[in-house]
Amino acid sequence: MNKIKIAVQKAGRLNEDSLQLLKECGISIDNGKDQLKASASNFPMEVLYLRNGDIPQYLRDGVVDIAIIGENVLIEKGDDIIIAERLGFSKCRVSIAVPKGVKYKGIKDLDGMRIATSYPNTVKAYFKKFDVTPDIHLINGSVEIAPSIGLADAICDIVSSGSTLFKNNLKEVEKMLTSEAVLAVSPNISEENQQILNKLLFRIQSVLKGRKSKYVLMNAPNDKVESIIKILPGMRSPTVVPLAEAGWSSIHTVVDKDSFWEVVDQLKENGAEGLLVVPIEKMVL
Template sequence: MSKLRIAVQKSGRLNDDSMRILKNIGISIENGKDQLKASARNFPLEVFYLRNGDIPQYLRDGVVDVAIIGENVLIEKGNDIDFVERLGFSKCKVSIAVPKESKANTLKDLDGKRIATSYPETVKKYLKEYNIDAQLHTISGSVEIAPNIGLADGICDIVSSGSTLFKNGLKEIEVLFKSEAVLAVSPLISEERRAILEKIQFRIQSVLKGQNSKYILLNAPNDKLENILKLLPGMRSPTVLPLAEEGWSSVHTVISKNAFWEIIDELKANGAEGILVCPIEKMVL
């Protein structure tokens, strides 16, 4: 049987998160230190540990079938490659920043100026879209230092927490786009391997739905049950069970973690008691 070949970043945070999601979907990887390729013990999968910037070309050539890669890298080096799933981790922005003392506050202020970046194709396309003529300096590594050494008037780089910009005396003036890890697919993937990919996608979707949801249990007075149920959209509808105490019911359902506090406040206002909220490991629909 064919094995699906998946590329992940060789080292760094994206590697850690990639291996974590494979573990969360039940795939055990036999990888030793410094291995460039490893096989799964319990799934038809081979993992290739590659440099992040090389992955788009490996996908394009069909050397690997799929990859967990930052959307920002895909936009820069693989905008002809499709992805099938957003993975919800390694979130960041690709932003333009300038020194705090700079008079530049908008993208237009960089017209005729110098911008240092590790994403020249992305920046070139963005500047062209807004009719900005700037000189680009392509740098690998610590882009943030470029304005301090007089190489550039501004930079374009990924921004996560913003702490690196702050430490280097920079301020963000433009966000090109937001990025996160995605599951990208080679245009040359075979039908047999695509069938394996679909199984992985199903598992990933179950994990992501679980991470974005909370399981909630509460006690509700029957005379206010109708109002409480209106606040609780479940997968189909909430489960309602009678309690030993007359006039009360136990309600079980799933809610979005993003709406958690708003719903809790409304439930309490409508007489709900004993509210218990639990994380969900996986949710299969």
């Protein structure tokens, strides 16, 4: 039986989030301590734990069929590789930072400056748009200390909360791009494994839709139901069920997580009472 090979990061937050996603897709991975390869017990899948920066080449060579990887790594090392799904976690940005004491007026200030980074291709492509040519110093590892030891005037690195920059007396001055985890696909994936990927994508999309939505139940007087329904289109339309108390109904619907509080305010203004909000594990359409 064919197995699809998926690469995930060896360690760290992306590793944890990737395995959690597979778990929510109903896939059980037989992990052992310090294993570099593991199989799923209930899905035709083999997991390879690899260095993040090596994954694009493994995809390109067809060593793995798919990978959960930071989009920033693909932009740097694999911009020819197809993204099958954006996964919505491990969000960050790739930014330029300078020491806090440096007066920064604009991107032209960086012309000729020494920039330490693990993302040389990304830096070159970004600055080319502005006709600015920095002096790029390639560093694999922690780049934040480069200005303090005199190795560089600025850095380019991934930023999440900004706490690492703060600890190293740096300030973010240019946001070059935003990134999140994505599901990337090898250009050499076989037809058989493409079919397995389609099944996996269906599960992933169901999980992601569930994460982005809330199931909302509320009570309302019958004369308010019509105005509430206009606020709540739901998946097709809201479910309306008569209550035992005459003149009242229960309304059930799905609300997008990002607009939830705005919708709740409108519901209250239109007569909804007793709102109950339930998380959705999966949403299969």
